[in-house]
Amino acid sequence: MNQPVPHLGTLANRVKDRLIQQAIERRSKSIDQEAEASVSSPLSLNTIPQKWTRFDQHPGYQRYKLIKDGAQKIGVASPFFQEFDSVSSATIEIQGKTLINFSGYNYLGLSGHPEINRAASAAIEQYGTSVSASRIVSGERAIHRELETKLAQIYEVDDSLVMVSGHATTVSTIGYLFGPRDLILHDALIHNCAVEGAKLSGAKRLSFPHNDWQALDQILSRCRSEYERVCIVIEGLYSMDGDFPDAPKFIEIKKKHGAFLMIDEAHSLGVLGQAGLGIKEHFGINPRDVDIWMGTLSKALASCGGYIAGEQALIDNLKFAAPGFVYSVGIAPPLAAAALSAIALLIKEPDRVKKLQARGNYFVEQTRKHGINTGLSCGFSIIPAITGSSLRAARLSHAMKNHGINVQPILYPAVSEKAARLRFFMSCDHSEEQIDKAVSALALEWRRI
Ligand SMILES: Cc1ncc(COP(=O)(O)O)c(C=O)c1O
Numbered sequence: 001m002n003q004p005v006p007h008l009g010t011l012a013n014r015v016k017d018r019l020i021q022q023a024i025e026r027r028s029k030s031i032d033q034e035a036e037a038s039v040s041s042p043l044s045l046n047t048i049p050q051k052w053t054r055f056d057q058h059p060g061y062q063r064y065k066l067i068k069d070g071a072q073k074i075g076v077a078s079p080f081f082q083e084f085d086s087v088s089s090a091t092i093e094i095q096g097k098t099l100i101n102f103s104g105y106n107y108l109g110l111s112g113h114p115e116i117n118r119a120a121s122a123a124i125e126q127y128g129t130s131v132s133a134s135r136i137v138s139g140e141r142a143i144h145r146e147l148e149t150k151l152a153q154i155y156e157v158d159d160s161l162v163m164v165s166g167h168a169t170t171v172s173t174i175g176y177l178f179g180p181r182d183l184i185l186h187d188a189l190i191h192n193c194a195v196e197g198a199k200l201s202g203a204k205r206l207s208f209p210h211n212d213w214q215a216l217d218q219i220l221s222r223c224r225s226e227y228e229r230v231c232i233v234i235e236g237l238y239s240m241d242g243d244f245p246d247a248p249k250f251i252e253i254k255k256k257h258g259a260f261l262m263i264d265e266a267h268s269l270g271v272l273g274q275a276g277l278g279i280k281e282h283f284g285i286n287p288r289d290v291d292i293w294m295g296t297l298s299k300a301l302a303s304c305g306g307y308i309a310g311e312q313a314l315i316d317n318l319k320f321a322a323p324g325f326v327y328s329v330g331i332a333p334p335l336a337a338a339a340l341s342a343i344a345l346l347i348k349e350p351d352r353v354k355k356l357q358a359r360g361n362y363f364v365e366q367t368r369k370h371g372i373n374t375g376l377s378c379g380f381s382i383i384p385a386i387t388g389s390s391l392r393a394a395r396l397s398h399a400m401k402n403h404g405i406n407v408q409p410i411l412y413p414a415v416s417e418k419a420a421r422l423r424f425f426m427s428c429d430h431s432e433e434q435i436d437k438a439v440s441a442l443a444l445e446w447r448r449i
Helices: 013-036 059-073 114-127 135-139 142-155 166-177 192-201 213-226 247-257 279-283 312-321 333-348 351-369 390-402 432-448
Strands: 091-094 097-101 159-163 183-187 204-208 230-235 260-264 292-296 306-310 382-386 408-410 421-425
Touching: 013 059, 059 390, 097 432, 114 333, 142 159, 142 306, 142 333, 159 166, 159 312, 166 192, 166 230, 166 260, 166 292, 166 306, 166 312, 183 192, 183 213, 192 204, 192 260, 204 213, 213 230, 213 247, 230 247, 247 260, 247 279, 306 312, 333 351, 351 382, 351 432, 390 408, 390 421, 390 432
Parallel strands: 183 204, 183 230, 230 260, 260 292
Antiparallel strands: 091 097, 159 306, 292 306, 382 421, 408 421
16 A cells, blocks of 8 residues: 655655655555556456556556656755756866866766767778678778777787667676576676676576675575576766775686686776776786676767677677677777777876876865765765665755756665665866865865755
């Protein structure tokens, strides 16, 4: 039974938020229970429950409606799908206003860079906007191999391949390489793409506590022998928390138990290491000790698409069989050209990485001075301000906009409710003055909301 939400007009914000939150949680549970309830009698066309024939009764839609209606009741505007009018860099434009921007992963300020725009335009002139086929059948262009060769050089491995989406790259790679007799063991905070890939593969999927290589070791000591292949999946820099794993320890464990190690470098390439070459540079590890390097072109590399780098057998295998590569179009020429040009700039202008790291450090130091919970952030490029409530995060994001600052809230179910937060992405182009302004506004609203 749904309990009614009391009249909200006269209650304080904090109490209202709590009541709405509780109502949402109760109703959310009952949506799950209703979705799981089975129908016992044999079905005829007339007795098929509506929940199986109508999208407005789909549990996902009901949950969406619930949150939307709850937010409306307390007057919180939706933070989603706002239209911006410019490149997302240290600033961003919306309806004629310029905001200081912390909501894009243009870490090195390369998206919108004239050199990259020119490279993308030249690729369009030469090849058009689409290669119009899967690469295996007529979609191959020289620029694809150029990009893959460069990525393989960066990772100091045999080869790499590029797919049209970072998310699809992981889903397709894990989904293809592993099967029902295998085990995927991932960090509890791993990105959704690894979870979806594991589901697709049919392998057993287990998570271990965040960054806890000792717990991972224990799990593998207990159950390694029950599986054929085992793949450990971690991130180079965690996308929600901005911290990183002790990669050498994970390599030790994967060797000890005969497992593969996959590292998602989405937020690590261009950010970690003196030259921005990612977690391998940060720790000085042997790149061949990691079996599957994965990354996206959509963050520091100012483009769109994903890559896998590793030994030749891995890359050849994926090139001839991974569904997201074989049955999907080749990456668009301007996107390949943009990523190639971004790699060239990353190498030519290492100061971008130094500046990004300095700005991230400065931001996290200043924020912590105000007692704001920045969680595990190591101050590179991702800094959360953990509010512990989705509604509070949404209110805070809205209030920041009134100070001329664009920062997105991360709400349940993207993170657990108590981990709801604002997430600040840094850019090397942020000035200290912009950071000071953002931190002062955050501290003020943090106390107020
Ligand atoms: C850790 C991680 N992996 C993979 C992806 C997917 O990459 P893309 O957005 O380029 O598809 C993301 C996206 O944000 C991510 O944060």
